[in-house]
Amino acid sequence: MKPALFAAPPAASADPGAARPAPAPAGPLAAPIAFVVKTGAITAMEIRKLQHDPFDLVTRAVQPVLWLTVFGQVFGRLRALPAGLGPYLDFLAPGVLAQSVIYIAIFQGIAVIWERDQGTLQKFLVSPTPRAALVLGKGLAAGVRGTTQAVTIFVLALIMGVNVRWDPLALLGILGLVLLGGNFFATLSLVIAALVRSRERVQGMGQLITMPLFFASNALYPIALMPGWVAVLAHCNPLSYMVDGLRTLMVVSGTSTLGLPLDFGVLLLANAAIVALAAYLYPNVVR
Amino acid sequence: MLDLTDHTPLVRTEGLTRTFGAFTAVDGVDLEIAAGEVFALLGPNGAGKTTTIKMLITLLPPSAGRATVGGYDVVRQASAVRRLLGYVPQALSADGMLNGYENLLVFARLYDVPWREQRARVEQALAFMGLQDAAGRLVRTYSGGMVRRLEIAQALIHYPRILFLDEPTIGLDPVARRAVWEHLARLRREFGATLFLTTHYMEEAEHLATRVAVMSQGQIVALGTPAALKAQVPGGAATMEDVFVYFTGDTLESGGSYRETRALRRTARRLG
Numbered sequence: 001m002k003p004a005l006f007a008a009p010p011a012a013s014a015d016p017g018a019a020r021p022a023p024a025p026a027g028p029l030a031a032p033i034a035f036v037v038k039t040g041a042i043t044a045m046e047i048r049k050l051q052h053d054p055f056d057l058v059t060r061a062v063q064p065v066l067w068l069t070v071f072g073q074v075f076g077r078l079r080a081l082p083a084g085l086g087p088y089l090d091f092l093a094p095g096v097l098a099q100s101v102i103y104i105a106i107f108q109g110i111a112v113i114w115e116r117d118q119g120t121l122q123k124f125l126v127s128p129t130p131r132a133a134l135v136l137g138k139g140l141a142a143g144v145r146g147t148t149q150a151v152t153i154f155v156l157a158l159i160m161g162v163n164v165r166w167d168p169l170a171l172l173g174i175l176g177l178v179l180l181g182g183n184f185f186a187t188l189s190l191v192i193a194a195l196v197r198s199r200e201r202v203q204g205m206g207q208l209i210t211m212p213l214f215f216a217s218n219a220l221y222p223i224a225l226m227p228g229w230v231a232v233l234a235h236c237n238p239l240s241y242m243v244d245g246l247r248t249l250m251v252v253s254g255t256s257t258l259g260l261p262l263d264f265g266v267l268l269l270a271n272a273a274i275v276a277l278a279a280y281l282y283p284n285v286v287r
Numbered sequence: 288m289l290d291l292t293d294h295t296p297l298v299r300t301e302g303l304t305r306t307f308g309a310f311t312a313v314d315g316v317d318l319e320i321a322a323g324e325v326f327a328l329l330g331p332n333g334a335g336k337t338t339t340i341k342m343l344i345t346l347l348p349p350s351a352g353r354a355t356v357g358g359y360d361v362v363r364q365a366s367a368v369r370r371l372l373g374y375v376p377q378a379l380s381a382d383g384m385l386n387g388y389e390n391l392l393v394f395a396r397l398y399d400v401p402w403r404e405q406r407a408r409v410e411q412a413l414a415f416m417g418l419q420d421a422a423g424r425l426v427r428t429y430s431g432g433m434v435r436r437l438e439i440a441q442a443l444i445h446y447p448r449i450l451f452l453d454e455p456t457i458g459l460d461p462v463a464r465r466a467v468w469e470h471l472a473r474l475r476r477e478f479g480a481t482l483f484l485t486t487h488y489m490e491e492a493e494h495l496a497t498r499v500a501v502m503s504q505g506q507i508v509a510l511g512t513p514a515a516l517k518a519q520v521p522g523g524a525a526t527m528e529d530v531f532v533y534f535t536g537d538t539l540e541s542g543g544s545y546r547e548t549r550a551l552r553r554t555a556r557r558l559g
Contacts, residue, residue, distance in 0.1 A: 005411065005446060005474065005480075006443065006447065006450075006479065006480040007371075007448045024367075024370065024399070025399055034399065037396060041393050044393075045385065045389065052385070052425060053384055117378065118379060118380050120381075120382060122346060122374070122376050122380070123374060123376060123380055123441070123442075126369055126372070127369060127398055128366050128397070283346070286341075286346055286347075287346075287347055
């Protein structure tokens with residue numbers, strides 16, 4: 001076949017060797033397979049970028065490390081926790097792990113605005129790729145970035161003497177929770193980006209919601225200690241389910257207050273809903 | 288084999304209109320572009336060129352009127368349209384954090400290029416644009432002209448029927464501009480490529496285009512070959528520049544939006 005970069009004009013395309021645009025794959029499984037392949041292509045691309053320049057990951061790790069080493073050590077001496085929850089550092093470590101995942105995901109929207117200004121986003125939207133695959137690919141990449149943070153926190157917790165569980169299944173569960181949490185908050189940021197459409201406002205909104213998300217959750221203290229109205233908010237907060245799951249799977253003294261099936265169930269539902277919403281709103285970013 | 292499609296225009300718009308609030312960016316545009324043409328949309332900033340392209344490539348739904356590409360409606364059959372076209376945006380859109388090869392590979396996957404062909408296609412596109420030696424380098428180390436050629440390679444990875452280029456040489460120095468022109472001319476010569484480009488450089492339209500539409504305030508105010516347009520100017524026009532001024536009126540008054548100008552300057556700065 002003669003090398004060709006361009007589809008021949010229709011008149012010449014009777015020639016079977018002529019180049020033509022790749023047809024849409026056919027068959028009943030074609031659409032789901034294409035969805036997975038394209039989601040993977042986006043995630044793989046983001047991971048490549050990370051490999052070329054991992055500096056960002058290092059700077060992002062500083063804050064959670066401070067929470068664990070300074071805040072955790074000092075608050076551990078207050079002994080305000082109800083009995084039976086174990087040492088405070090053991091209680092806090094899963095919360096800080098979740099927080100580090102959120103911090104790296106919640107500003108994803110800024111990158112999307114940047115890609116819009118560059119024209120990169122337009123090219124992805126012009127390709128025959130389902131919007132949900134574009135959104136999910138990016139969200140999962142945020143989950144992968146979060147995983148690197150999780151490893152840092154995990155190792156640090158180990159060094160600081162947290163009683164970490166060593167169970168392959170539990171570790172796999174932690175990985176799942178980190179991916180679900182990273183994808184949820186990165187996609188939430190993407191929804192914000194599609195609505196406010198400017199870098200400064202995405203940044204502002206990210207900062208505005210991070211602290212309330214964190215405080216109205218069980219990351220720093222158990223829900224049982226909260227005033228009633230905060231407890232209600234905490235039960236609506238996907239972060240609480242992520243932390244509850246992490247606490248159950250990560251530390252020996254961790255006991256689930258919500259139940260692992262509920263943790264995973266709520267997170268899966270929340271992810272499906274936010275990805276669908278973001279896929280619907282995504283083209284707005286370029287309009 | 289009887290082939291009627293030959294006579295069907297590759298791009299057709301009928302009363303294509305787009306409004307943003309009270310502002311009409313594109314106002315009842317009728318166009319027909321045949322396969323093999325190099326069609327240039329010429330006009331000052333803010334004339335509606337980019338908005339027209341955005342509607343044709345399915346990024347922006349029209350407010351009124353309709354458009355087809357390859358016979359497919361850009362709204363109702365958007366995904367069929369997307370398979371037919373390649374798009375090179377105005378801003379520098381290749382990813383600086385990836386190398387040249389990776390920048391192409393991701394699009395090969397998104398365009399359903401079969402797994403076993405991906406590598407060969409990427410290498411073929413890089414070779415055509417003269418970038419095979421730079422394939423392993425991060426794109427942020429590329430010159431502006433190289434980035435532009437890489438982006439054209441990205442847009443060719445799925446063998447499109449038509450290539451849309453929005454201001455393809457904006458901000459490039461004259462040498463890099465010539466290199467891009469030569470590659471586009473080769474695409475046309477060797478593959479009979481159909482190109483749709485916007486530009487506000489007269490020289491570019493004259494150099495590349497087989498047909499030019501002059502756009503002003505959302506409307507097509509003149510349409511024809513560069514020579515025919517020159518002949519329409521009373522007293523004769525020496526250059527396309529005269530044609531441009533004659534048909535668009537006082538260009539100083541139609542300076543383009545703040546955001547558009549800002550984006551253009553940013554592109555020019557990154558390329559410089």
